[in-house]
Amino acid sequence: MFSCSKFLRKKRELDEVKIMTKRRTSRGVLMFFNREKEMEEIRRIVSTEPNLITFVYGPINSGKTELMQKVADELPENFAAFYINLRGEEVVSAENFFEIMFDIREEKTLEKILERIPRVSLGIPIAGETFKIMFESERKYRRIFRYITNALKSIKDKGKTPILIFDELQVIKDVKIDDFLIYKLFNFFVHLTKELHLAHVFAVTSDSLFIEKIYSSAMLHGRARYILVDDFSLETAKAFLRENGFSDEEIKLTLDYFGGKPIYLVEAVKNRHRLREFCENVLEERRSVIIYALNELKRNNKKLYRDVYEILLEFKSEEEVECRDITEAVSWCIDKNILFLNPRKMILKPQSKLDLIAVREIV
Numbered sequence: 001m002f003s004c005s006k007f008l009r010k011k012r013e014l015d016e017v018k019i020m021t022k023r024r025t026s027r028g029v030l031m032f033f034n035r036e037k038e039m040e041e042i043r044r045i046v047s048t049e050p051n052l053i054t055f056v057y058g059p060i061n062s063g064k065t066e067l068m069q070k071v072a073d074e075l076p077e078n079f080a081a082f083y084i085n086l087r088g089e090e091v092v093s094a095e096n097f098f099e100i101m102f103d104i105r106e107e108k109t110l111e112k113i114l115e116r117i118p119r120v121s122l123g124i125p126i127a128g129e130t131f132k133i134m135f136e137s138e139r140k141y142r143r144i145f146r147y148i149t150n151a152l153k154s155i156k157d158k159g160k161t162p163i164l165i166f167d168e169l170q171v172i173k174d175v176k177i178d179d180f181l182i183y184k185l186f187n188f189f190v191h192l193t194k195e196l197h198l199a200h201v202f203a204v205t206s207d208s209l210f211i212e213k214i215y216s217s218a219m220l221h222g223r224a225r226y227i228l229v230d231d232f233s234l235e236t237a238k239a240f241l242r243e244n245g246f247s248d249e250e251i252k253l254t255l256d257y258f259g260g261k262p263i264y265l266v267e268a269v270k271n272r273h274r275l276r277e278f279c280e281n282v283l284e285e286r287r288s289v290i291i292y293a294l295n296e297l298k299r300n301n302k303k304l305y306r307d308v309y310e311i312l313l314e315f316k317s318e319e320e321v322e323c324r325d326i327t328e329a330v331s332w333c334i335d336k337n338i339l340f341l342n343p344r345k346m347i348l349k350p351q352s353k354l355d356l357i358a359v360r361e362i363v
């Protein structure tokens with residue numbers, strides 16, 4: 001319906017030539033590597049009518065945010081993306097959430113605001129006065145959802161497909177209105193996608209317990225799809241390091257410590273002049289954090305500590321294990337960002353190669 005096949009074709013031609021591209025951001029020009037499969041999947045999703053909520057999940061620092069920003073940056077003109085990043089935001093109430101979600105503008109009316117819709121905005125635009133009146137009204141939440149629906153309709157009427165991207169959505173998992181805000185939001189997202197076909201909705205998270213809850217929630221059954229953004233494969237990581245001028249020996253050393261974790265690969269490139277020392281320092285840091293967490297647990301809850309230890313022991317010989325039951329011990333390991341759960345495949349694995357090595361050294 002919202003054809004961007006020309007865009008897809010052009011992209012494909014470009015990608016055949018290069019896998020390392022530049023992305024201009026507020027942090028300057030960044031090198032963006034690969035992710036073709038995931039980008040292709042997202043491009044395919046946004047080029048059809050909105051129908052399902054898309055959850056983008058994966059281990060920490062696997063490149064989810066980088067990917068979604070790249071996707072937003074490259075959208076053709078007939079899209080309007082609203083990128084709402086909850087990272088680092090302290091969201092203790094629904095009010096906090098909506099304050100972050102909206103981009104309060106000087107213009108007096110929505111019509112005026114929508115005279116110029118950028119391809120990427122950092123919130124849903126709203127006139128200051130409208131925001132104030134809406135927030136002071138008794139039925140504010142109902143009015144907020146109605147306002148967003150109308151704003152998205154107006155954007156669509158102007159020939160642009162709206163895309164909502166919520167990064168770190170799990171931040172609001174405990175926030176309540178009458179019941180949990182997150183359920184109200186999910187209902188609203190289902191309304192925007194499956195019922196109105198009005199906007200694409202992407203929710204990004206690295207919290208695998210949160211994803212598991214969503215995955216098993218009856219409310220979202222058949223109304224959501226899931227895209228896993230995992231660490232780079234070893235082949236991709238190798239190609240990344242090679243493009244950055246690493247020798248075979250340097251590549252081997254880096255992969256031995258970090259596997260395909262993008263953030264560490266980027267840092268390894270920056271620390272190439274003292275690569276071995278850098279690798280050892282990062283491992284040392286990770287190992288001490290895990291040891292402190294385990295010791296604290298041992299002091300406070302001996303039984304849980306023993307269960308956790310037993311789980312970690314499994315990784316002495318395995319890189320991933322099957323997980324059919326999310327016990328308290330499993331939750332603890334996930335909560336401490338030591339392990340990552342893929343609920344769809346029911347697989348539990350360390351958050352990174354570094355965590356795997358650290359765990360093996362500790363247990």
Ligand SMILES: Nc1ncnc2c1ncn2[C@@H]1O[C@H](COP(=O)(O)OP(=O)(O)OP(=O)(O)O)[C@@H](O)[C@H]1O
Nearest residue numbers: 031032033060061062063064065066206262263266
């Ligand atoms: N495709 C990529 N090309 C180059 N560098 C990347 C890529 N993906 C990620 N990175 C690097 O890894 C870092 C972490 O990525 P990002 O913040 O996107 O991870 P994340 O999965 O969103 O993390 P979190 O789980 O904390 O939300 C980036 O700042 C960037 O330096």
Ligand SMILES: [Mg+2]
Nearest residue numbers: 064065066167
């Ligand atoms: Mg992120």
